[in-house]
Amino acid sequence: MEAITCSNCKSDLRTEDVFCSExxxxxxxxxxxxxxxxxxIILKKRVVKDAEKKVDxxxxxxxxxxxxxxxxxxxxxxxxxxxxxxxxxIAALITGIVFIGCAIWVNNQPLTxxxxxxxxxxxxxxxxxxxxxxxxxxxxxxxxxxxxxxIKGINSAKDAVKYSEQxxxxxxx
Amino acid sequence: MAEQVGLExxxxxxxxxxxxxxxxxxxxxxxxxxxxxxxxxxNSAFQIESNLKFLFAYIFIVLFALIINTYIEETFLTVVTxxxxxxxxxxxxxxxxxxxxxxxxKQLSVVPIVLVVATFSVTGILVxxxxxxxxxxxxxxxxxxxxxxxETEFPLLYALLFVAxxxxxxxxxxxxxxxxxxxxxxxxxxSAVWGSSFLFALVHFSIISLIWLVPFALLLxxxxxxSGSIGYGMIGHFCHNATVVYLDYAAVL
Ligand SMILES: [Zn+2]
Numbered sequence: 001m002e003a004i005t006c007s008n009c010k011s012d013l014r015t016e017d018v019f020c021s022e023x024x025x026x027x028x029x030x031x032x033x034x035x036x037x038x039x040x041i042i043l044k045k046r047v048v049k050d051a052e053k054k055v056d057x058x059x060x061x062x063x064x065x066x067x068x069x070x071x072x073x074x075x076x077x078x079x080x081x082x083x084x085x086x087x088x089x090i091a092a093l094i095t096g097i098v099f100i101g102c103a104i105w106v107n108n109q110p111l112t113x114x115x116x117x118x119x120x121x122x123x124x125x126x127x128x129x130x131x132x133x134x135x136x137x138x139x140x141x142x143x144x145x146x147x148x149x150x151i152k153g154i155n156s157a158k159d160a161v162k163y164s165e166q167x168x169x170x171x172x173x
Numbered sequence: 174m175a176e177q178v179g180l181e182x183x184x185x186x187x188x189x190x191x192x193x194x195x196x197x198x199x200x201x202x203x204x205x206x207x208x209x210x211x212x213x214x215x216n217s218a219f220q221i222e223s224n225l226k227f228l229f230a231y232i233f234i235v236l237f238a239l240i241i242n243t244y245i246e247e248t249f250l251t252v253v254t255x256x257x258x259x260x261x262x263x264x265x266x267x268x269x270x271x272x273x274x275x276x277x278x279k280q281l282s283v284v285p286i287v288l289v290v291a292t293f294s295v296t297g298i299l300v301x302x303x304x305x306x307x308x309x310x311x312x313x314x315x316x317x318x319x320x321x322x323x324e325t326e327f328p329l330l331y332a333l334l335f336v337a338x339x340x341x342x343x344x345x346x347x348x349x350x351x352x353x354x355x356x357x358x359x360x361x362x363x364s365a366v367w368g369s370s371f372l373f374a375l376v377h378f379s380i381i382s383l384i385w386l387v388p389f390a391l392l393l394x395x396x397x398x399x400s401g402s403i404g405y406g407m408i409g410h411f412c413h414n415a416t417v418v419y420l421d422y423a424a425v426l
Binding site for chain 1: 193194197198199200201202203204205206218225232236239240243307356359360361363364367368371372375378379380381383384
C-alpha cells in the first residue's frame with residue numbers, strides 16, 4: 001500500500017492503516033464504512049443542534065419572565081401611585097433585569113447561565129412561599145413546566161458540550 | 174521497519190488487539206476510538222461534574238438552612254446557634270476542598286489594608302442610609318441588627334462578633350473561596366466572578382438588597398482576584414458590617 005493523506009483531516013496515514021489514526025476516518029475502508037462515518041457525524045451534529053434549540057427555549061422563557069416582571073414592575077412603580085406597591089414594583093424590576101442578565105449569560109455560557117437562572121428562580125419561589133406559604137400551589141402546573149424547561153436546558157447544555165467535543169475529535173468543524 | 178521500534182512505544186487496541194503507537198487517538202486497524210485517551214476526557218468531564226455537585230450541594234444546604242432560619246424567632250441564643258451552624262456548614266465544605274485555605278496564606282501589606290478599611294467603612298455608611306430609607310418605606314419602621322443583643326451584658330461586642338466577625342470570615346471563605354474556585358473550574362474566570370457574586374447576593378434572601386449586594390460582592394471578588402488572597406476581603410467585609418452595626422447601635426443611643 002502506498003502512503004496517502006486522510007481525505008477527512010489531511011493528516012498522513014501510516015502504510016498499514018485502514019483507518020486514519022487522527023480522526024478515525026476509514027480512508028482505506030469500504031464504502032459502507034465511509035458511509036457509517038458520515039452518518040455518525042450527521043447524528044452527532046443533529047444532537048448538538050437539538051441541544052442548542054432546547055437551550056434557546058430556556059433563553060426565550062427567561063425573556064418572557066423578564067418581560068412580565070418589567071411590565072408589572074413599571075405599572076406598580078410609575079402608574080399605580082400606591083406606596084405599598086412601589087416597593088414590590090422595584091423588586092419586580094430588579095427581578096426582570098436579573099432574568100435579562102441570565103438570558104445573556106445563557107448565550108455566552110449555556111451551562112452556568114441556565115443554572116444561575118434556575119437557582120434565582122428557586123430563590124424567588126422560596127421568598128414568595130415565606131411571605132405566603134399558599135403561593136407554592138398557585139400556578140403549580142406552570143411551575144412544573146418551568147422546572148422541566150430548566151432541567152432539560154441543563155442536560156442539553158451538557159450534551160451540546162459533550163457532542164461538540166466528540167465532533168472536534170473527529171476533526172469536524 | 175516498524176518492528177525495530179521498542180515495545181514500550183506501542184499499545185494494543187482494546188477491540189482488535191493490533192499494535193498501535195502509544196497514545197493513538199483512533200485505531201488504524203479497526204477505527205475504534207482509543208479508550209485510554211477517552212478516559213482522560215471522561216475524567217475531566219467527571220471533574221466538572223463533581224465541581225457542579227459540590228456547588229449544588231452547598232447552595233441547597235444553605236438555602237435549606239436559610240428557610241429554617243426565617244421561621245426561628247430572633248433571640249440571642251438562636252442568633253448564636255444559627256451563626257455557628259452556618260460556620261460549621263462553610264467549614265465542612267472548605268475542608269472537603271482544602272485548597273481554599275491557601276487563599277489565606279499570603280502576607281498582607283499595610284497600604285492595601287488601609288485602602289480596604291477606608292473603602293468598606295464608606296460602603297457601610299452608604300448601605301446604612303440606603304437601607305434605613307428603604308426599610309422605612311417598606312415596613313414603616315426601621316430594622317435593627319441590635320435587637321437580639323440587648324438582652325446580653327455587652328450588646329455591641331456580641332453584635333460585632335456575630336454580625337461582623339462571623340460573616341466576614343465564613344462568607345469570604347465560602348463565596349470568594351471554594352464557590353469561586355469551583356465555578357472557575359466549571360465555567361472560567363468571568364462566570365466565576367459574576368456567579369459567585371450573584372450567589373452571595375442571593376443567599377441574603379432579599380430581592381431589593383441585590384441592588385447593593387451584587388456590586389459589594391463584585392468588589393470583594395475583584396480584590397480576591399487581584400491579590401490572590403481572601404484576607405483583604407475578610408477585613409473589608411468586617412469593616413462594612415461593623416460600620417453598619419455601630420451606626421445602628423449609635424442611632425439608638
Ligand atoms: Zn483523518
